[in-house]
Amino acid sequence: MLLSSFLFYQVRSIYYTKVKGDQTFPKEEKLKSRKLIGQIFSEGSVVKAYPIRIQFIFHDIEDFPPCQVGVSVPKRIFKKAVDRNRIKRQIKEAYRLNKSQFVDTLIRKQKKLAMMIIFSSKDKLDYSKIEELMISVLDKIRI
Numbered sequence: 786m787l788l789s790s791f792l793f794y795q796v797r798s799i800y801y802t803k804v805k806g807d808q809t810f811p812k813e814e815k816l817k818s819r820k821l822i823g824q825i826f827s828e829g830s831v832v833k834a835y836p837i838r839i840q841f842i843f844h845d846i847e848d849f850p851p852c853q854v855g856v857s858v859p860k861r862i863f864k865k866a867v868d869r870n871r872i873k874r875q876i877k878e879a880y881r882l883n884k885s886q887f888v889d890t891l892i893r894k895q896k897k898l899a900m901m902i903i904f905s906s907k908d909k910l911d912y913s914k915i916e917e918l919m920i921s922v923l924d925k926i927r928i
Contacts, residue, residue: 816855836906
């Protein structure tokens with residue numbers, strides 16, 4: 786029973802990757818490691834498309850997905866948690882819908898990337914503008 790359920794999930798993940806274009810943002814792709822986050826901010830590279838800034842680092846840690854992402858909206862700019870959470874949701878959605886080509890390139894070149902996406906504007910942007918900026922900043926990352 787355990788083996789059959791494992792095979793089902795493995796086949797299911799292949800199905801989602803092939804058919805749906807991998808437009809998911811599973812738990813494994815969320816950046817949680819404090820050690821890796823610290824390395825990103827101390828040693829990482831930066832690409833910008835104002836107001837979105839991505840700090841990233843390439844690593845060789847086993848058992849990690851090709852790309853892990855964390856999102857940050859500073860509390861000093863947006864005081865209310867409602868505003869911060871809304872912007873974080875919009876950024877995650879823009880990343881989720883536009884990550885497939887980016888992640889495929891990482892897999893082909895056998896590289897692993899951890900990145901933090903930081904929003905640094907005092908203005909609340911609409912989703913279409915955030916998605917446009919996300920596409921341009923992901924294109925700036927040299928793999």
